[in-house]
Amino acid sequence: MTEPADPDAPLSPPGSAGADADADRPRRAPRPRRIPRSRAQQARLDARKAAFEPLPFPAYPPDDAAAQRPFADKLDAWFAARGWQPFEFQREVWRALGDGSSGLLHASTGAGKTWAVWFGALAAFTRDVPAARKHPQPLTVLWITPMRALAADTARALQSSAAELAVPWSVGLRTGDTSSSERERQNRRMPSALVTTPESLTLILTRADARDVLAQVRLVIVDEWHELLGNKRGTQTQLALARLTHWRPALQVWGLSATLGNLEFAAQVLLAPVTTPRVSVHGALPKTLIVDTIIPDTIERFPWGGHLGTRQVDAVARALDGARTSLVFTNTRSQCELWYQALLDARPEWAGLIALHHGSLDQSVREWVELGLKNGALKVVVCTSSLDLGVDFLPVERIFQIGSPKGVARLMQRAGRSGHAPGLPSRVTIVPTHALELVEAAAAREAVEQRQIESRDTPEKPFDVLVQHLVTVAIGGGFDARELFDEIVHTYAYRHLTQAEFDWALGFVEGGGATLRAYPDYHRVARDHDGFYRVPRNDLARRHRNNIGTIVANGTLNVAYLSGGRIGAIEESFIARLKPGDVFTFGGRALELIRVQDMTAWVRRASSARGAMPQWAGSRMPLSSELADATLTMLARAAHGIYDEPEMRAVQPLLELQRKWSALPEPGVLVIELLKSREGQHFFCYPFAGRTAHIGLGALLAWRVARDSPGTFSISMNDYGFELLCSQAFDWDAQLHSGLLSPEGLEHDILASLNSSELSLRRFREIARVSGLVFQAHPGQQKSARQLQASSGLFYEIFRQHDRGNLLLGQADTEVLLQELDVRRIRMALERMNASRVVLTRPKKPTPFAFPLIVGRLREKVSTEKLADRVERMLAELEKAAQR
Structure with a gap:
């Protein structure tokens, strides 16, 4: 990594960018040239590396006497040293793990879910020290997380606690950010516990020796299962679990979740391929969660979206003054950039103490911010959903939500970033951006108190993920078609998969289907003399590995200084509207566009303080059904003259006028x-x-x-x-x-x-990428969104005209109805x-x-x-x- 061109900027460390969902494909951006570093810069870089890279872990603890104490005694001492007592739900998980059971653990954020499953695993699977000296613990635990930042934080927590308990286990981290040297070290010998993401686990499954590498895994933990349940990454996880349980029928699987309304369904989806006994464990008493609102001094009776937002900056700044460290959540990356600048204008003395965090910023910028939060060096971080999940920032005292949270679960998840420890309350303050959001704020508080949490659904039979999985398994040692079909139908997503549908998918990857038979590149698997299907060419295997994953981000360009140093990634459609010399604001900086070349927007610091604000696609979240119903209930009270919440009293003149001129919905x-x-x-x-x-x-x-x-x-x-x-x-x-x-x-x-064909074509772009028809990137190069759309559009038209039975077309129409149009x-x-x-x-x-x-x-x-x-x-x- 290199240092930035401007080391004194509030956000300075460079790295490589990701998406809010943190796709886990290997990095392909061209490495910026190395520039000289001062001693101070090198010291900061070394500190950041020490905080975010796995530490060397001994094969066995130096003190055999301490290590050989009964694990229960060591665990009691560990809790006592922190002034804690284990919760009963944690003991319940320990017993269930010891009994060989699988399950879903649901507990509030910061209640101790990590320690429940981790200490249970250590207690159940730890060998004595003399045996560990001769035969180090093999890969026993796989820990799957949805985000790289969460993976790094989890690995540090597992690693440090194992060392403190004198347990002779090594802990490794394998994500898209893992260095090649660390990957090589893991390839020689896997750690005892590996923290990874769905994409990296799928990459491991492409190894020819995948079965041997994973042969002794006894436990898989899926963290933040509610974040994976409702999307194709969750489907990818289901398929990986089916592969592992096929190899190890006694495999135990545990899911962790904090905010779910349909727990039984979530457990059913996760544990569908599992053969071990199943249990559901609920956490201790619900965490104390305080929800309040910053009410504007004046409220117009005719609101219009967003106009109250930045008018609240001074009130928010005053509230931030009283907290040691706070997170200010926004719903969009554009709003994040806007509020960062507005707060810095309101409090110039916070320069260096306020930071930005969203998925388009460079990886090391995000890491620098996370480290600053952990050690209390930052007072305010303005962020998006990139900090929603369970990264532990104990110094954070208050959470601010700019605008409507749009959902009860999202509000609770974000609130849980404060008081992130057992017994500590969490506080979230809603900052309305227009008057009607005051009603939503009151409704959200009541919904939180009544735990009216949204349910999540899961994709049904996505054929693009199935096609990708067939090639993955073919690379990873090959497969027998009959056995693989039986394995796949044991997942929840493909429980209704027919033999004919499986045969179509197999024919599609074997011969390209009805329209691509003449193109060898689409003959991705072939049947050997032993009846096994394998990938016939190394170049096809490499191409598949480079494009594994189910996240298809909008087309982005790298943003880098001419003088060296990468800032992040920005949407292609935004840069396309600019011309050289135009100024835009990104990462809290005013940047002048110099030129666009090699999928990179080359910039320099601008002299003017303001510029165009980037707009990212897909940034507007709809109001959830649960929060909408709670809002209607609030309006029904107002329709009967009941204004018993401070927010409702503040907006009463508006609602009274609505009732006078028309009526109030209820x-x-x-x-x-x-x-x-x-x-x-x-x-x-x-x-x-x-x-x-x-x-x-x-x-x-x-x-x-x-x-x-x-x-x-x-x-x-x-x-x-x-x-x-x-x-x-x-x-x-x-x-x-x-x-x-x-x-x-x-x-x-x-x-x-609606123009359903146009909508289907847009959905087909994603399906074509996931299924391997088009390739988003090769090492050293990257396709633009326009190129991807043109390539996928060609396939779409060919299939429409000559292969109407192609299941990927039907999937596009289904996804339009279920996702685009809901x-x-x-x-x-x-x-x-x-x-x-x-x-x-x-x-x-x-x-x-x-x-x-x-x-x-x-x-x-x-x-x-x-x-x-x-x-x-x-x-x-x-x-x-x-x-x-």
């Missing part, structure tokens, strides 16, 4: 507003189903209305509702009575109402809307609920300056009408 009551203006005929509807569902609902209703009487609609949506704007008037009363809100024929109508939530919303009492009102002016939808639509059409002027004029007119 459970079982659907509010629809019809308004005529100079723009045309407005239809406002407030289902409170979340932004994603409202996109589909708006398009669906517009399409149904226009079937009989053609019309062109403009659509605007937020988490609370949507607006349809048309130049002509429709008889909405008649439409509602004739089944406008009926869920019948939903799938057909929703696909007909058709299940749309159906639930329609069923609820159809069963609700419809309150149809005709206000003369836009209501407080309608106003942000209008502003959202205008934001897409006019510049920021013109929008602000127009909003001010509209506000003045509406306030004048409200005062009459």
Whole structure:
């Protein structure tokens, strides 16, 4: 690694970037040239390496007498030295592990889940010291985490505790950040416990000797299982567990989770291939969690999204003054950059004490921030979901959530970053960015108190992951088709996989399917004389290893100084809008773009303090069903004149005006507003189903209305509702009575109402990469998003025309319905809307609920300056009408 061009910048260490989800593929970015380091710079680098690389671990402890004490005595002494007592749930896990059972442990953040499974493993599998001297403990425990930062933190915790307990185990770390020398050392002899990620475990499975390497693994621990359960990385983990249990039928598997609403289902998915006895363990008493809100001094009766955000900076800065160390969570990376700069402007004296942390920043920048949090050197870190998960930052006292948390589980997860130790309370303060988020804040607090936590679903039969797995197993020693089919159907994701579907996937990787038979590069496996399927060429095996994984990030460019040093990665679409000489803000710095070359944006420090703020795709999270329902409950109280929460009292004038001009939504009551203006005929509807569902609902209703009487609609949506704007008037009363809100024929109508082919093509880009049709990168080079889209688009068109039975096409259509459009939530919303009492009102002016939808639509059409002027004029007119 190299030092940055500006070592005195608040965020300085360089490295290599990752995504928020921390994809674990090997690094391929070109290494920047080495530049001279001062002694101080070298000392900082050495300290960072010492903190974030595995320490040398002795093969056996030097004090045999201490090591040979009964493990229970050593464990009691370990807890006593910290003034702790083991919780009963920890003892329960220790007993279950000793009995050979598998299970799911659910406990609040900071309650001691790590010690529950780790000490249980040490107690169950530790040999005596003389035996360890002659035969070091083989690879016995695999610890899977969803993020590299979490993996590094976990490895340090396991390593230090094993040494303190005089247990002769080595602990290793294997992720995309692991050095080649460390990988080589592990290849010669694996540690006793290996902390890794789903991608790195899959890479191990591609070793020809994978079965021998993993032959003595007795326990697999899947940390933060709720983060993997709902995505393809979880499916990848399920397939890896099925492979391991096939090799070791007595394998024990334990999942750890802190925020899940459907625990039984989560355990069922994780433990589907496991043959050992199963148990579920729940943690101690729920952790004390304090949720409060910074209420603005003044609240407009006509809110518009985000305008309150930076007005709260001074109030947040005053609150930060009273805490030793705080995390300020934002929902997007753009918002993270904005708040970092705003807080630094409000408190210039915090330079060097405030830092940024998000997934697009360079790896070593993130490591430097994490180290600063651990040792208490930083006062404030503005961050995104990159710090959501269980990294232990004990000095953190307070958490701030900028804007709505969007979900109960997310709020609890972030709150748990403070007081991250047994018995300590956690505190999170919500900072509304518009007035209606005050209602959400009150609802979130009540939902947390009642533990109304969201459930997670899991992907069903993703064929792209299956195709990738077939090639992985073929490289890793080969497979018998019949045995592998039996193995795969024991996973939850593929429990309904048919023999015909498996045969199609096998034929696809063996001969390229119906359309790619003429291309040898797509003959990725071949059947040997012994009946086993293996990869026939080394170059195909290398290419597969370089592209293993299920995360497909948006196209990014490296950002690097001309003088040397890499800052991070930024989306290609943002840089494409800039020209050389333009200034943009990234990583808390104002940067001038010099040129774009070799997938790198070359920059230098800009003299101006401000620049364009990067925008990242896919950054808007929808409101969860649980938080939406809790918000509707709060509004129902307001509809009956009950304002018993401080946030509700603060927003009472707005809600009273909404009730006066129209009505307040509540459970079982659907509010629809019809308004005529100079723009045309407005239809406002407030289902409170979340932004994603409202996109589909708006398009669906517009399409149904226009079937009989053609019309062109403009659509605007937020988490609370949507607006349809048309130049002509429709008889909405008649439409509602004739089944406008009926869920019948939903799938057909929703696909007909949208450009489903374009949506499917976009989903197919990801599927093509995961399944190995296109390759995101080779060593030393990287494809742009445009190249990937063009390549996947070619396959998409070929399959559509010549291979309609290709299961990857069907998967693309399914993912459009379930993920892009969230058709299940749309159906639930329609069923609820159809069963609700419809309150149809005709206000003369836009209501407080309608106003942000209008502003959202205008934001897409006019510049920021013109929008602000127009909003001010509209506000003045509406306030004048409200005062009459």
